[in-house]
Amino acid sequence: DAKTTQPPSMDCAEGRAANLPCNHSTISGNEYVYWYRQIHSQGPQYIIHGLKNNETNEMASLIITEDRKSSTLILPHATLRDTAVYYCIGSTSGTYKYIFGTGTRLKVLA
Amino acid sequence: GAVVSQHPSRVICKSGTSVKIECRSLDFQATTMFWYRQFPKQSLMLMATSNEGSKATYEQGVEKDKFLINHASLTLSTLTVTSAHPEDSSFYICSATSGPDYGYTFGSGTRLTVV
Numbered sequence: 263d264a265k266t267t268q269p270p271s272m273d274c275a276e277g278r279a280a281n282l283p284c285n286h287s288t289i290s291g292n293e294y295v296y297w298y299r300q301i302h303s304q305g306p307q308y309i310i311h312g313l314k315n316n317e318t319n320e321m322a323s324l325i326i327t328e329d330r331k332s333s334t335l336i337l338p339h340a341t342l343r344d345t346a347v348y349y350c351i352g353s354t355s356g357t358y359k360y361i362f363g364t365g366t367r368l369k370v371l372a
Numbered sequence: 373g374a375v376v377s378q379h380p381s382r383v384i385c386k387s388g389t390s391v392k393i394e395c396r397s398l399d400f401q402a403t404t405m406f407w408y409r410q411f412p413k414q415s416l417m418l419m420a421t422s423n424e425g426s427k428a429t430y431e432q433g434v435e436k437d438k439f440l441i442n443h444a445s446l447t448l449s450t451l452t453v454t455s456a457h458p459e460d461s462s463f464y465i466c467s468a469t470s471g472p473d474y475g476y477t478f479g480s481g482t483r484l485t486v487v
Contacts, residue, residue, distance in 0.1 A: 296475050298475075298478075300416075303463070303481070303483070304480055304481060305376075305378070305465050305467075305478035305479050305480045305481045306416070306465070306467075306478045307478070308475045308476070308477065308478075311475055349415070359406055359418055359421055360406070360418070360467075360476060361418060362408075362415045362416040362417075362418075363415060364415050365415055
C-alpha cells in the first residue's frame with residue numbers, strides 16, 4: 263500500500279471551497295486513491311475514490327495528477343459539518359487492507 | 373448503501389475481564405473484515421484482517437491471544453479483548469467491503485474503557 267503524506271491541519275471559511283492535498287509518490291499502477299473522513303468519535307466515512315481520472319460525486323471532487331503522485335480532494339462549498347479529519351489512502355481495490363496515515367484536520371470556520 | 377453495524381458503542385469493564393465487540397454487515401456479505409484501534413488524537417491503526425471461515429491475520433505487534441477474532445459467518449465478525457487492562461482502553465473500529473468498486477464501510481466504533 264502506498265504511503266501517503268498530508269498536511270496536519272487546514273482552516274477553511276464556511277461556503278468556500280476546501281482543497282485538501284495528498285502526496286502518494288510511491289503509489290503503484292493498480293492502486294486506487296481513496297478519501298475518507300472521520301468526525302469526532304465516529305467511524306470513518308467514505309467520500310470518493312479514483313484511479314487515474316478525476317472523479318466527482320455528490321460530496322466532493324477528486325483531482326489526480328497525471329503522474330498519479332498526488333491528488334486533491336475538493337469540497338466545493340464547505341459547511342461547519344465538514345469539520346473532520348480527512349484521510350487519503352492508497353490501496354488496491356477489492357480485499358486489500360487500508361493503512362491510515364495521520365490525515366488532515368480540517369476546521370471550517372463560520 | 374452498505375451499512376456496518378458495530379455493537380456495543382460504548383463499554384466499561386473491570387480490569388481482568390473480557391469484552392466482546394460485534395461487527396455486522398447488514399445488507400451485504402463480507403468475506404473480509406478489518407479491525408482497527410484508535411487512541412485519542414491519533415490515526416487508526418490496523419490490528420488484524422478477519423477472514424470468514426479461517427484464522428485472522430494479525431499485524432505485527434498485535435497479540436493474537438489477547439485480541440481474539442472470530443469470523444464465523446459472512447455477516448459477522450467479533451473481537452474479544454481478553455483479560456483487559458487499562459492500557460487496552462481505546463476506540464475500536466471494524467470495516468468491511470461490499471465489493472471492489474465501493475471501498476470499505478466502517479462501523480461506528482466501540483469506546484472501551486477498562487477500569
